[in-house]
Amino acid sequence: MSLSLSAEDSLYNISLKDIDNKAASLKDHKGKVMLVVNVASQCGLTRQYKGLQAVYKKYSEKGFTVCGFPCNQFGRQEPGTLEEIKEFCSSKYNVSFPMYAKIEVNGDGAHPLYKSLKKQIGPDRISWNFEKFLIGKDGKVLKRFSPRTNPDSPEVIKAIESALK
Numbered sequence: 168m169s170l171s172l173s174a175e176d177s178l179y180n181i182s183l184k185d186i187d188n189k190a191a192s193l194k195d196h197k198g199k200v201m202l203v204v205n206v207a208s209q210c211g212l213t214r215q216y217k218g219l220q221a222v223y224k225k226y227s228e229k230g231f232t233v234c235g236f237p238c239n240q241f242g243r244q245e246p247g248t249l250e251e252i253k254e255f256c257s258s259k260y261n262v263s264f265p266m267y268a269k270i271e272v273n274g275d276g277a278h279p280l281y282k283s284l285k286k287q288i289g290p291d292r293i294s295w296n297f298e299k300f301l302i303g304k305d306g307k308v309l310k311r312f313s314p315r316t317n318p319d320s321p322e323v324i325k326a327i328e329s330a331l332k
Contacts (some may be wrong), residue, residue, distance in 0.1 A: 200330040215258055
């Protein structure tokens, strides 16, 4: 990732893998409002998948998406394979928003996407599973929400609605 790229270009051009381990990027979501979340299947906050899906369903036709990034860095709460994660999300929470391959969000192995997100809006450490970044239509981080802030809380909904205007 070149430091001379704008925040928009850098986010959209970062190489990712989707939940099926195929090459992907956030380019498919260019011009949309995104909620990027590091997720885990065996966390006390896993029930937030329900709220993430509800918010996605409510606003997806208005130019909004959720992007889920499984992460096993917090209490090893995402130990499954990509297939197991995909099955869990669809069978337990009917997840239909885009899910991506497992990544690291902190430390030397942090994925470039998360390095860029944290650089735009600190601190430089993800505190736990289900930390949320709201990204505007222009590809810039607008807000960051703590893991304990529910995705369907008034605070998050207000920020999403404001970003969609």
